[in-house]
Amino acid sequence: MPASETPASETPGDKAPVVRAGRTEPEQVGIFSFVLENDLFYDTDRRYTNGVRLTYLTPKGGEPAWLRDAFLALPMFNATSDIRVEYGLGQNMYTASDKLQADPPANDRPYAGWLYGxxxxIASTDKGNGSRVLDQLQVSLGVVGPAALAHETQDFIHGIIExxxxxxxxxxxxxxxxxxLTYQRSWQSAPFTLPAGFALDATPHAGAALGNVFTFANAGAMLRFGQNLPVDYGSARVQPSLPGSGYFQPVETFGWYLFAGLDGRAVARNIFxxxxxxxxxxxxDRRIVVGDVAFGIAVIVQDVRFAYTHVLRTREYETQDEADQFGVFSVSFRF
Structure with a gap:
């Protein structure tokens, strides 16, 4: 068998090594992701002004056995899926529309910070014929308020960038x-192959969140178009958002795709x-229905995925004068 080939009997869940680009390495590795969402990409610096998140996704089989067994007891997970545990740390910050006012108007967005672990x-399940399902269940615990250190973090960053x-x-x-508590399910269609190595697919999603930070139900979809499409479900994001994931499988050398998506949320609570x-x-006064339109590009170079997303978010409260927009940069790499 040539060194560049992988035995047909191997699957993404196998422990056997994969030979790729002249080197041998284990297929099952951890994935580290960094996500930065910020409105300074578009020179606004207001309302939802920054979100940052670091995550580590375990290799398959690298999670504690008791945690894996607990999740396998839930109806949406099964032992045939590629199941991994994700650990994360994040911080969000929100300010008024005019950040130079020491006492913003009562009808403007409250200042707030959120720090959480x-x-x-996540469970990626091959449904056959190239289609897949991704289930994501996450529990976070943290604090909202001065203890979230959003004030200190923003002052530090603004001091650096003057x-x-x-x-x-x-x-x-x-x-x-x-x-x-957040749960999302995404259904990815089999890719539709086009000439010159191009392909496209569609990934509808639905989910819900419950907690004293966010309570909502959401649904939407994402389209991808590119070359050498990787097995992934969109780049990682900070909630609430169009769902994505740190999960991705590597490509031989290089792959890329353009993507566009919609997410609509019926919001029962937003502490911010x-x-x-x-x-x-x-x-x-919170608006009940909020929508995001997101589009961007992802590039995968062997074991690393870079992505940039532009997000347009509809007005979230009644006295908000216009929709928000912000940029998202993310990088995920397997190691």
């Missing part, structure tokens, strides 16, 4: 423990608009 499981500092952090939401659950705080 998360643990979750940007004016936001003046309204004394009005931010009060400290509150934050517990969040509704205010604190158990204490008096600033709040605004």
């Amino acid at each position: 998360s643990v979750g499981v 940007s004016p500092k936001a003046q309204g952090w004394d009005t931010q939401l009060k400290n509150e423990p934050a517990l969040q 608009l509704d205010g604190n659950s158990f204490a008096d705080s600033r709040s605004v």
